Amino acid sequence: MKSTPTGRQARLGGELRKMRERAGLSSTEAAQLLGIKQHQVSNMEAGRLGVSADRVRMLACHYECPDRVLVEALTRMTRDRRRGWWEDYRELLPSPLLDMAELEHHAQSLRDATTARIPGLLQTREYALEIFRQGVTELSPPDIEHRLSFRIKRQAILFRDGDPTPYEAIIHEAALRMKVGGSTVARQQLQHLLDMSDRQHITLRAISFDVGAYPGSGQSIHYARGPVAQLDTVYLDQSHGLAFLDAEAQLHKYRTLFDRIDTVALDPAKTRDLIHNVMREL
Template identity: 80%
Template sequence: MWVTQGGGRPVRNPTGRQLRFGAELRKLRERAGLTATEAGQLMGIKQAQVSNMEAGRVGVSPERVRTLAHHYECSDSVLIESLSDMTSERTRGWWELYRGSLPGLLLDLAELEHHAHAIRDATTARVPGLLQTRAYALEIFRQAVTELSPPDIEHRLSFRIKRQAILYREDDPTPYEAIVHEAALRMKVGGPAVSREQLQHLLDLSEHEHITLRAITFDAGAYPGSGQSIYYAHGPVPQLDTVHLDQSHGIAFLDAEAQLHKYRTLFARMEAVALPPEKSRDLIHHVMREL
């Protein structure tokens, strides 16, 4: 994933995780009130190398991360060690097999999920991707505004199913909390049979200790964030959290402090109007009986 410290050419197309690592280095430098040139002088390296590190294009050793933090007068030891840990992850994930056949931002999402310490997801019109059955996901891809070819659909479908593996790992499944609006539960995606299978799948998943499923009913009315989907991936420390937005014009990743605070607040307010898990299960059973 990362080139060796001080060796090799800069990476031409860094992954989302590499870009995020570099952005965090830049934040540390800017908080210290230093320019890239001044930081390079402190480190005994050229300004271009500092810029390449902050752009995620070259590798950085854990020792250099700690040296940079010292020069930037950063005393947050937990953040420093979290950034140092990011530099030692060199394995290429399964998602790399899809590079060239799927948009790079989708691969960045899989990489983000793989490393997330916990995930919170809130949806209004669809069942969250990580909880979708194969038949449900297939129908979603078939309805894409830009029509997908059969091979493209198959690539996206297999990719989505493989992403779900983080919920089934034996040793350390990712803690996952989903808030799903009643509209998504009642929408007959693919017809009654597909919908019924999807609802049963939600019930089955909700039995897992690391998965929390809660529903918001129509009776809740309008609430902060209504009509909006939120995907919040927790990092090892709050500063490394990431919000993923899947919008009609494409995928976006947000990590600015103000943005993270906004979406934490929105999610908390959604939780306040959502049913508790047991009553959410009752609602799903009720919707299934009406199919």
Template identity: 80%
Template sequence: MRSNPTGRQLRLGVELRKLRERAGLTSTEAGQLLGVKQNQVSNMESGRMGVSPERVRMLACHYDCPDKVLIEALTRMTSDRTRGWWEEYRELLPGALLDLAELEHHAESLRDSITARIPGLLQTHDYAREIFRQAVTELSPPDIEHRLSFRIKRQTVLYRRSPTPYEAVIHEAALRMKVGGSAVARQQLQHLLAMSDRDDITLRAITFDAGAYPGSGQSIYYVHGPVAPLDTVYLDQSHGLVFLDAEAQLHKYRTLFERLEAVALSPDKTRDLIHSVAQEL
């Protein structure tokens, strides 16, 4: 029995519960079909008990789930025993940050929208350090360094042999904000330009002239899973970190990103804007 399931293990359990509920079955009824006790079904759905690929397929059969692609994606989640680099931070950082790193590690692609700062996966060391220094809950120097090293290690998804495709919509305000002073801000913009040259990274900017736009003032991180039902939305809010995976929520944020991209500059014009802002520093 797991005492501390990872975010991925919790998500597998959530998806199994969704399948059961769509089938109109109680956990007791599901247990009867499997020949196990109700509490075992509950433990599987809470991520506290491991589930084999065969059991996932059996559950899908009992639940009359016709989505073979989804079922195969769920079986792959059961067989992945990855305990990645983020585990070394388990006693140092909030668990939600470790869940985010695990999500990114397995993601098919990533989409980011942010207003007041450069996205974390694109931040330089000096820029990120200044962001952590300005945290509302003041961080100690060791805590700042732990968070900094964690953020930089998260960026490895953009540098590995098969980089994760990444798209970001960044407001002009974030480009012009002199985080850490002119020298740090200039270095950050130069880093953005270098990253935007990569085939797997797409940057789009929303200018001040665009006025109000959908989702303004909200930072949104959309993590694409192997199939759409396994997508996740991550919101970094003042009261804490929030993960969303309900179908209606995923549809809402997919639509929001489409509308954001409709008002944003093209990648080429975004590069021109970044270059222009950098020259002004």
């Protein structure tokens, strides 16, 4: 039993809890049905107790879950128990950052919408360094180095041989024009965006100042698509830390929000033109 489950383990357990609740069973009733102790059900649903693929299928059978596609997706979540690179940072960084890296690693695709900063997956080392230096909480040089190396390693999903993660970033013009680290760093960051947008699996779009207010403005929104829609996740980068959302109503809200943001964002070609214009003005 693990006292501190990873985000992926907690999500698997949470989905088993949802399945039980849809069946109208309490944890005590489920334990009686399964012939196990109530605390075992609670530990499974909290992600503290490992669950095999066979156990997931058995639970789905007892709970009379009709969604076979979801059940198979959950069984696949039980199989990959390899220790991810992010575990090397377990004692160095807050756990939500590790959960984010784990989520991105397993995502089918990713979407970001940001207003004031370039998304972390597209930041250069110099840009990210300046962001960490200017944080509200002053970080020590070793802490900054840990966060910087962690951010760069997260970006590896965009460079995987054969199966890089499809990624779409929608960036407000304010973030493109902000001279983080000065003109030289800002120009290098913009050139990096252009270079990354040349990759077939990366879509870069901008929202110009001309749009004015739009749905979701002022937020940094990140959307990770799972193997089925029920396993999608939204994570919000807020002043007090990361918040992970996966309730059905929340996912529907942010899917709708991204659809509305899509309607005001420039297409990739016009986005590149805007970036070139900003670079000329630096």
